[in-house]
Amino acid sequence: MIGTDGSAESRVVAAIYRELLTAAGQEVWTASATYASPADTAQAVVAGRIGIAPAYESALLRALPGGRTMPGDMEATLSMALPPGTVALPSSAAQRGVVLAVTKATAKRHTLRSLADLGSAGGRLTLGGDASGDPDAPSTSSLKQAYGVTLTAAGTSGRADVLALRSTDPAITRDGLVVLADPKSVVPPAHVFPLISSPAVDATGRAALARVNTPLTTGQLTALASLVNAGEAPGKAARTWLRSKGLLR
Template identity: 75%
Template sequence: MSRIAALAVCSLLLLTGCATANAQGTHVGYADRAGPAVIGTDGSTESRVVAALYGELLTGAGQKVRTADVSYASPVATAQAVVDGRISVAPAYESTLLRAMPGGQTMPGNMEATLSMALPPGIVALPPAAAQGGVVLAVTPSTAKRHRLYGLADLRGAGTGLTLGGSASGDPDAPSVAVLKKAYGVTLTPAGTAGTADVRVLRGTDPAIARDGLVVLADPKAVVPPEHVFPLISAPALDLTGRTALARVNTLLTTAQLAKLTASVDAGETPGRAARAWLRAKGLLNRP
């Protein structure tokens, strides 16, 4: 198969273990060549904020970086661009990435090992941040107080009159009423994307959670899979110094912190400015 044909196959099948290689078996692509590391994002505010954090950290570590000329349609498309060698670094999410890997093995309780086994040669999942961008189920403070709701299992005591819906109800990881019934024995009525549903299906970084003081319900049975954000990189593009710089954000970037950053950008601040201010406040960036 020609090198061009190999690239075409890789672009169609995300993370199947296919990688363009040279005679020594090393993954090669545009983003691996000499020059700045190329950071890509999808169109979401959250992705642009995280990418800005990565860019500032890498620049502060002496790594030359630039932003990709296009934004991708989804986290999966952005990850595919890393695999194809079109970009060097991108924010990625655990379960979203694994869902795109046909036949990938899963190591229960060990997401790092699972990703390591599933990714093709030359593509590396760096350790994740504490922040999760996945789906959560939340209720208003008044609903939580009225029904004494702290976790999803508590919904059993609320009877059968509550509805389930919200802006993230169409997400692949959003649990259906049937899934919640099976896992927790609760009875809810589906309400689609209605923002007035009693139990709201939202992204964990949705600004409405902090703005409205919503109570996120605990999910001890993990019916919603983890979606921690992490840097997906083309290994030749970042040296140890660059990788270490990205790792510094892990424990400090919580879901609540990422939600605040996202909200500030939605309110008009640029991702770069928001990222610089936050990193300086956390002692991770010294330059102005």
């Protein structure tokens, strides 16, 4: 059984997994209800209530006892954190994590390409945005500690100079925002990957799921989520996308 949280991103990724597994000859049932969050969905897989779900690295680690994001080999980190019988399959290129972005005008005015460049603004910039309350969003203090930059907190204000947004937020493309690089990895990674109960997906199914790892980028996930948010059924969006990539007949 495949489960998902209520976000458009997770729902369409779950539909992609379902289509690929079905095409590979696996029987797949979809859970009748959605979970409240990616962490709840991950806990359902660990508890054996469902067999597979889309998961995100940082959210999964928060859901596990003693789990925490560590630098280095994330695949090894997840492997050590997960209980026996639960497997994190290799992740796709797509992320649904937090990014910090600025307008093109702000980037040009202060020569901003990286979070480290924020110091050139001399403490005159504010930090806010829709995702500023997310558990993975950096605070003014964490940015100061990592990069030595001074920002003023502005809560969820969309008028802040530096915006904390989900990487799949359509405003990034729509408004031509500049996403700032994070060379010191202050923001933990949140790539999407299949979290499975080991017996639930055989080797053929795992190979089928791996086929989306490269083509499913953050940009592709953003576009798919936008379709679902606009009212398209996740299954239809998933099938159309998979066929466009030659992954489904």
